[in-house]
Amino acid sequence: MRVAHLAQHRPAELAVGEQPQLLRKQAAGGDLDFLREAVAVLAEAVMEAEVAAQIGAGHGERSPERTTWRNGYRPRRWDTRAGTIELQIPKLRQGSYFPALLEPRRRAERALLAVVQQAYVEGVSTRRVDDLVRSLGCEGISKSQVSRICSELDEVVESFLGRPLDSGPYRYLWLDALTQRVREEGRIQQVSVVVATAVNADGKREVLGIDVGTSEDGAFWLAFLRGLVARGLSGVELVTSDAHQGLREAIGTVFGGASWQRCRTHFMRNLLTRVPKSAEGLVATTVRTIFQQPSAAEVHAQHARVVEQLAERFPEAAAMLAEAAPEVLAFTACPLAHWRQVWSNNPLERLNREIRRRTDVVGIFPNRAAVVRLVGAVLAEQHDEWAVARRYIAAVTLLPPPGREVTSGEEVLLQAAS
Numbered sequence: 001m002r003v004a005h006l007a008q009h010r011p012a013e014l015a016v017g018e019q020p021q022l023l024r025k026q027a028a029g030g031d032l033d034f035l036r037e038a039v040a041v042l043a044e045a046v047m048e049a050e051v052a053a054q055i056g057a058g059h060g061e062r063s064p065e066r067t068t069w070r071n072g073y074r075p076r077r078w079d080t081r082a083g084t085i086e087l088q089i090p091k092l093r094q095g096s097y098f099p100a101l102l103e104p105r106r107r108a109e110r111a112l113l114a115v116v117q118q119a120y121v122e123g124v125s126t127r128r129v130d131d132l133v134r135s136l137g138c139e140g141i142s143k144s145q146v147s148r149i150c151s152e153l154d155e156v157v158e159s160f161l162g163r164p165l166d167s168g169p170y171r172y173l174w175l176d177a178l179t180q181r182v183r184e185e186g187r188i189q190q191v192s193v194v195v196a197t198a199v200n201a202d203g204k205r206e207v208l209g210i211d212v213g214t215s216e217d218g219a220f221w222l223a224f225l226r227g228l229v230a231r232g233l234s235g236v237e238l239v240t241s242d243a244h245q246g247l248r249e250a251i252g253t254v255f256g257g258a259s260w261q262r263c264r265t266h267f268m269r270n271l272l273t274r275v276p277k278s279a280e281g282l283v284a285t286t287v288r289t290i291f292q293q294p295s296a297a298e299v300h301a302q303h304a305r306v307v308e309q310l311a312e313r314f315p316e317a318a319a320m321l322a323e324a325a326p327e328v329l330a331f332t333a334c335p336l337a338h339w340r341q342v343w344s345n346n347p348l349e350r351l352n353r354e355i356r357r358r359t360d361v362v363g364i365f366p367n368r369a370a371v372v373r374l375v376g377a378v379l380a381e382q383h384d385e386w387a388v389a390r391r392y393i394a395a396v397t398l399l400p401p402p403g404r405e406v407t408s409g410e411e412v413l414l415q416a417a418s
Helices: 018-028 034-055 107-121 127-135 143-161 218-230 247-254 264-272 277-292 296-313 315-323 336-342 346-362 368-388 408-417
Strands: 070-080 083-092 172-184 187-199 205-213 238-241 259-262
Touching: 034 070, 034 083, 143 368, 172 336, 172 346, 172 368, 187 218, 187 346, 187 368, 205 218, 205 368, 218 247, 238 247, 247 259, 259 264, 264 277, 264 315, 277 296, 296 315, 346 368
Parallel strands: 172 238, 238 259
Antiparallel strands: 070 083, 172 187, 187 205
16 A cells, blocks of 8 residues: 555655655654555665666666666555555566566465465455454455466466476385365365475485375375376385374385385384383383494394383383384384484474464365465475485485396486496
């Protein structure tokens, strides 16, 4: 919304030296819209500077370097955290100009805005969601605006989630699920959102994909994993996850030669339910010693000793620990340098916390497409950050063991190592 004192001037007439004086005057007067006006003034100053640099001359300036002239202004609404601002964007006689400050929002922030707006329009909003819309500085929400924002985001997310998985082999795969609330057929339902991440041949993490289903049954997991394979997922040797229902069978069906590592963190929580509250600290400390050993043989030997120690006082816990040995100690078949990365789902749990931080703002999604839109946008951002971050696992330690056929990705690493 333009304010009165700005409406009396063209943006070009606000000289750079006048801007601080105007801002100080507004601050001294206690104007409640000061922040919004300040953003508008500074934005117009930035646009004038950019236009001057683009055409080679300032407003009203004679210069032999001038390439064209200004040609009035066009209005543009700009939603900011300070509120909705009506900008006047300079037009040019030849060529075009678009302000750098109006670059599209980050995907996740636009996705959050789209989800909240869609909920508002479809009549499923609450007072908290309405307050959120206003805090984002958005006014005059319409179905056409929602449709435009959502279609733009859907294209980006769909492209990301459907991309070919061609950076394999993906030796290590992590799977996890979280629940979200969705309004379907006039009532609120819990749906499962499954997330898959992996380490590629270069040692960097990738977000492979997500899916939304009614429950975490075997058919759902099977369809999800087969979809990843159809996109190019290959070379999986170890899958780390919690003991989700139907997941182990799906892993065995899709990745016949892969091992399953039960997340040690989740297993510890389950194990401690078999001992008295007062003994949880003692049992947890004792069990952790299994994972502190320097070799696979010593890990298995310590596991047997711990089972024996717990058997007398906590027989249920001892039996559970002994029975879970193959799935909890599957990591020992991997190189020692990889153990800490693969023996739990902790990295994926951190990613899930970031997803929940964004989705908790929405509360109840209007439909499943909105879940995919927001979660997919968050994961796309994380995927981009991982692409430029340091390697999660050293690439040279991912070279194939003797006797296994070398893939194209590993051949590149071998050439680099030599």
